[in-house]
Amino acid sequence: MCEGLVRFEEGSSKVIPALAESEPEISADGTRWKFRLRRGVTFHDGTPLTAEAVRFSFMRQMDPTHPYYVAGRMTAARRLFGDPTTTESVIVRDIETPDDWTVVFVLAQPRASFARNLAVPQAAIVSPRAVMNAAADGQTTMVGTGPFRVAGVRPGRSIVLERNPQYWGEPPRIESVELRMISEAVERERALRQQQCDVAAGLPPQTLAKLARSKEFMVTTAPGMTGCVLLLNHAVPPLDSARVRRGIALAIGREKLMRDLLLEYADAGYGWLPPAMVEAAHPDAQSENFGDVNEAKRLFAEAGVPGGFTVKLMALTVPRVYNPAGAAVAEKVAQDLTACGLTVILERVPLEVASRRVAEGDYQMAVWGAVAWNGDPSAYWADLFGDGQTNALNYRSGELHALLRQLETEIGEPQRKATCAHIEKLLHAEIPCVPLFYARQAVVARREVRIEHLNVMGLTRLDKVGIVREE
Template structure:
């Protein structure tokens, strides 16, 4: 158990923006939120599997339209008020029609499929959905939007709630010195058992090299966002280094409704011309690992045996010649200038590497780069023939990758940027949305992924690699691929 004076110091590169889960849309906010607040369910440590949290059990109706949750009893918020079904309903309705000025980022994504919420008694909550939606459980595990807030505190504090959060989690909010530190203290009455540490301090050290040095000197217990060279150095010195694939995908997309990439053979030729391993090691400097399809490891439907088209420049040349491009081909790749979590050096550097690879097979690529917001407008205009892009998953469910980005129903809203259409894939993705049995869902997603990879609407480049390190005395630290960290099980073994 925690002892007075036990402090766990977590060093990161930036401060949180808000501690109100209704408004949070950044990882640094969610790192703290996931220790102060809880949802009805949560991700098992280090995975995208769902386990009980504030709900002890749940069931879905056979048609997938009604989800009933049975809540834990005798749980209290940090302000002493009781947790119950009314608090769950309040937390969701607060976001769907916010009483304060501000944009509730994830409310429509997390709860847009909810028709109504019924609370038949203090410890039962029933969600009636507008349509069957199997990923609903994963939405309820998200650090943003899904956590339950204290109705009393949220009502009393209004817009200030994000500065003085009150949840049911293992740690209570204590102090926030903006830009410097956020201090949490152990919730001694936590239903899951008092945390191992008495205090949890999130401190900001902007420079990654200095964060690694702080760990080495004992000024921090855990650090994240460090470089591969620093990680190797710390590992050599006996520190624990944890590498986690990110819930994201980085890809070269094709406008499949425009020449020349309305021909799947030309898409395959481009894919075979690109040396993805070299891009990961030479351009992304080890901050990533090659993708073997549209899903990252750990997500339902991911197939470790899947293999994308191999790097084969000679084979690419043969395909081009067979399709009337023996003398070469000119294309335009549009890209973004900004760094992205799945591409820290930025789009221009990766695009330059792609240009070199393509030139070797006779494809002349013009690169056009834009700042992020202008880039998204160029995508909607379908500028050029192809584009460098990526996606960061919100809820750990394959639906948020595959349906969102590759269903033909997502073309008009601009999310299916490749304008990819495949009737079999559409059918499988809608069926998987409505199937609540995980084994059957996985089979549907694997079939869909196989068909997508055959069609090659994207060149699957890489996923991010998140690197954190901890002192040798720390045990029980397991970062999540979505960037959140649950630290009540982390403990410092005294020498």
């Protein structure tokens, strides 16, 4: 429906032009990003795409004084772009429109991840006229420039999209699509089997494996941008010992975890970044012998706890995007640690309770998740380590703090890859937490539906989906 100036390349976290006709021109100091717009592009309501429309789409989300700002509904965008009315954590200081086809973002400081910020859904460009009309008559603001346009909405139930005949790019392969909201995985599977839908996502690994064996369905997978990690609270001895943390990391058998619970729908947590990230280095961790009980016991003994220790492990009661196997992962971790002499007390808690306790540091160990919400390593690591000084792990590292700041302001892929490799080596040495696995995206479709590939950010392009009817 809606598109941004840039988008993620299929199968990668790399950013490529969309409504912008080319890569941005970035000033020498990294604070001015100039984009030139494609000519002749129109919104679904027939109004033209202009630089002022781009500015409108961003400012109405960033600026609480904007006439079309909606309080309480713009928090994600303000994290991406900041608030130009304050000097606190500002990212975008201003947006200039020197002519109808040129947009210049003026940043408060260099920010390497800014291009990826512009590729997420919150950066989509919408029709100013549609937003103004929606404020008056309550109609949808989902009026963009994309290959599909909104044909009907049933709030909380479904959205019907139809092909946009005026689309500036390659036309969609299908004429229309209905997006249905089905909250329970078992109901999504039932709808698929009863031919009430053609495609379903968010199914557990065991269901995916079962459907993959059927001649009726095809499962398409791709790496994702979420990681399942074992949080270790450094404020709780002996988890403040690097030897103990390394012993815990070695005690957990990654391959068995994959084989028994995640099947083929996750990548083992050898490195410190989702494998789909172009900056992922995956250093020495791959050579470790995970599941090595004897080495784990040796490290515990060196740390002064030869007989093991008692620790509480918090687990969510429901599966999450980063952990489709749910509480079973924590149970498997507990089994592996018990085999090394630890006494593990498993705490099963609902999401809202777990979120509060992790934020307050009221836990010892927890099976948790991290998300690269913009496909950038700085965002993923910020989810885990904050700024390197303040985080839920109670992990303090001046070196990590400096490296994360360097990564955020560094412009240029080779330089950022080198910095990421440095950070991964530091994390591998200190083991502030334990990467368990990186969940893969998985979509099940009926055999006649053709899904070429999934976007690593979960933003699969529906215009690339096709239908093949048997003769």
